[in-house]
Amino acid sequence: MGALDGIRVVDLTRYLSGPTLTMLLADLGADVVKVETLPTGDPARQSGPFQDGESVYYMASNRNKRSVALDLRSEEGKAALRKLVAGADVFVQNFKPGTTERMGFGPDEMRELNPRLIYVSLSGFGQRPPGADLAGFDQTAQAMSGLMSVTGTPETGPLRVGIAIADSATGVFGAVGVLSALYERERTGQGTVVEGSLMQSMLTLLSYQAQKYLSLGVTPGQDGNDHPIMFPQGTFKTRDTAMTLACGNEKMWQRLCSALGMQELEADPRFADNASRMANRTELRKIIEDVLSAKTTEEWIAEVGAAGVPCGPVLTIPEALEHPITAGLDMVARVEHSTLGPMKVLGQSVHIGGADPQWLRRPAPMLGEHTHEVLTELGYDDAEVADMIATGQAVQWQHTAG
Helix, strand or coil: CCCCCCCEEEEECCCCHHHHHHHHHHHCCCEEEEEEECCCCCHHHHCCCEECCEEHHHHCCCCCEEEEEECCCCHHHHHHHHHHHHCCCEEEECCCCCHHHHHCCCHHHHHHHCCCCEEEEEECCCCCCCHHHCCCCHHHHHHHCCCHHHCCCCCCCCCCCCCCHHHHHHHHHHHHHHHHHHHHHHHHCCCCEEEEEHHHHHHHHHCHHHHHHHHHCCCCCCCCCCCCCCCCEEEEECCCCEEEEECCCHHHHHHHHHHCCCHHHHHCHHHCCHHHHHHCHHHHHHHHHHHHCCCCHHHHHHHHHHCCCCEEECCCHHHHHCCHHHHHCCCEEEEEECCCEEEEEECCCCCCCCCCCCCCCCCCCCCCCCHHHHHHHCCCCHHHHHHHHHCCCEECCCCCCC
């Protein structure tokens, strides 16, 4: 039994931020009913690359959910969604601000229907002007939050992070909001509204870079792979590839000097403390890399790691996913997909009470795979469901042999 067993989530989200939020809740045991609008459902289904016709992008953030496909422009489709919401604990949407209100599914309407409902709205830049007028896309939030201004080097200029970090982080922070609201409801008996945005998430992740400006008036720059306030901490070339080193305090600096056989640097006034090392890091980097060039990354990681200095290789995605540490964390799981057969997916981001072997209940669903199942749970009889399907107000996916 998952921690959220018995919690029903109505998921009206698409693309990545909202689906990430609801997938995290589903992974914890919630019954997430993904309501997809006809004719094509979640637009992420059309986003490549594809595995035998199924979107990898879509599958990455929709496991453990059930899909109901409804025409939400039809009265019967709207009525079915309201029935779902009436018995739900959480409703999540990430349409552009104002859209669900125009559809008749805004927070006031839904919480009047179900006072215990936790209504979640995710957006790019907030629910009120001026942010509400902007379309919310990951790269826009990375750029406007300042994140891109501290990513890259002076030579490369601003760079986006190599994943949709604004979308993903908003899903994570949104899930925290939902869990907090569920806990609050235990005390008050009432639901509430939870709002999150890509901009909020990115500003939050700026952490000490933002505080550096707020406290000191300093505009952070681009440090590439170097840590912005500590050195040596970053990536360094070895004889064959590169490795990371992380000296977080003076003891680690002393241990690194010992491991690299350059104890004389401890007495060098240019490198006497972190501030000095930051001021002279170009020269110190050359000294360190000259030493590292004598051995391979693997050899240095063994020696430097044994000295108690955090270090590691820079792995590719395949190397990371196939690493023994990844296996030890159960971060690659297996599930039977409805059309693709056995497939691998990422594992859970957290374990509660130890790893749960039953957490992965189903793969990302096909469009309308659970329409009949969910509608009959709501009290529709077979004839009524069949009529909705026949009139195009709902779709039930059918497996086609071969």
